[in-house]
Amino acid sequence: MQTADPPGAAPSTEVITAALKTRIFSGALRPGVRLIETELAEEYGVGRGRIREAFRILVGEGHLVSHANRGVLVRRYSRAELLDMGRAREVLESLAARLAAERTLTEDQRDALRAVQDRMDAAEAAQDLETYSRENRTYHTLIETLADNAHVADLIERVRVPYLGLRLPQLFALEQLRQSNEGHRFVTYAILAGAPDVAEAAMRSHIRSGNAHTAALPDEIFD
Structure with missing residues (x-):
């Protein structure tokens, strides 16, 4: 059973999710910043569906928020x-x-x-x-x-x-x-x-x- 992407393969959803989380926690992605699906798909060399899945995971974990009219944003805290x-x-x-x-x-x-x-x-x-x-x-x-x-x-x-x-x-x-x-x-x-x-x-x-x-x-x- 294959457990990791082969060399040169596009990153998995798990890898992208972890990378985005690292950027959020380091402050590279600041609270309130909107994440652009197409830009991230191009950056990671994957389809937009894989980025949407990473977004779904991070929204579920509370690191991102999704607004109907504003897209997906890094969560702000009160x-x-x-x-x-x-x-x-x-x-x-x-x-x-x-x-x-x-x-x-x-x-x-x-x-x-x-x-x-x-x-x-x-x-x-x-x-x-x-x-x-x-x-x-x-x-x-x-x-x-x-x-x-x-x-x-x-x-x-x-x-x-x-x-x-x-x-x-x-x-x-x-x-x-x-x-x-x-x-x-x-x-x-x-x-x-x-x-x-x-x-x-x-x-x-x-x-x-x-x-x-x-x-x-x-x-x-x-x-």
Whole structure:
């Protein structure tokens, strides 16, 4: 049974769906952007039916929305939606941190966690918001992997918030970066130390702080 496209073959619906999702979560496709079926079909070298199927999957997962008169757009989030997702993440990601700390990690896994923390520290020192946002997502995904629980990872994926690329006052954004990475350092230390209670509490505090940041954003961000 063939499980992958042969070399040079057009990408499957699954590959296109994953690629579009990556672009949404990275911020390459911003909230509110309209996706053009014909352009994507040409870009991926496939028929429009395959793009429509990818759209259907992503609408079902909540990443895209379909409007009769406007086509398919990247989903925009209200403040209330982001806060609701944040409350769910608070529970799920703190559990993932606990599970990661309970495991006996390999040296490669420990090195990977240290490495991404080092990259976030470097981005913080350089006040590089774009790099920090990218590494922040890598960090949280790595902790899900270290937790080694497919059910937890699946549930977190459902409430994962894409990079919104918000235009914020620089001092506000940089202070959030500093607070965010301080929370990461506590979580990293606890996981490497094999302290599940501390890792769970640290991640819960970290996500809760991010929710407070969302609550404090100016109203025009959500217009």
